[in-house]
Amino acid sequence: FMKNIPESDILLLPPKTEEDMLLTGGLSTKLFDYLSFSMPILAPSGGEIKSVLVDSTNAVMYRRGDIVDFIASVSKLLDNKELRDHIAQNSYVDFVNKYSWGARMKMIIKKTTT
Numbered sequence: 001f002m003k004n005i006p007e008s009d010i011l012l013l014p015p016k017t018e019e020d021m022l023l024t025g026g027l028s029t030k031l032f033d034y035l036s037f038s039m040p041i042l043a044p045s046g047g048e049i050k051s052v053l054v055d056s057t058n059a060v061m062y063r064r065g066d067i068v069d070f071i072a073s074v075s076k077l078l079d080n081k082e083l084r085d086h087i088a089q090n091s092y093v094d095f096v097n098k099y100s101w102g103a104r105m106k107m108i109i110k111k112t113t114t
Contacts, residue, residue, distance in 0.1 A: 035092065040059075041087060
């Protein structure tokens, strides 16, 4: 059971390893789970993830492998409640409108009927 504590919770999406990329491809299903939690997301920039996450809109992005940028990104989230709330809300709206089963089925049905 996971309890959401909006004042302090941040979901960290770790960078994929080279082995992960070979086994599962570019995007993690965890990313879509995180979008559905309505919590702020901290994620590495680059790769396919940029097709889903936008810095300071539905996540805070850090440069992969750059510990200084990672720490700055964590601080940016921790120091700004409005940004955390903004990201949490936008990530959930994106999930519902683009990535939920309902949204995906509507898109598939629309493509097959047109």
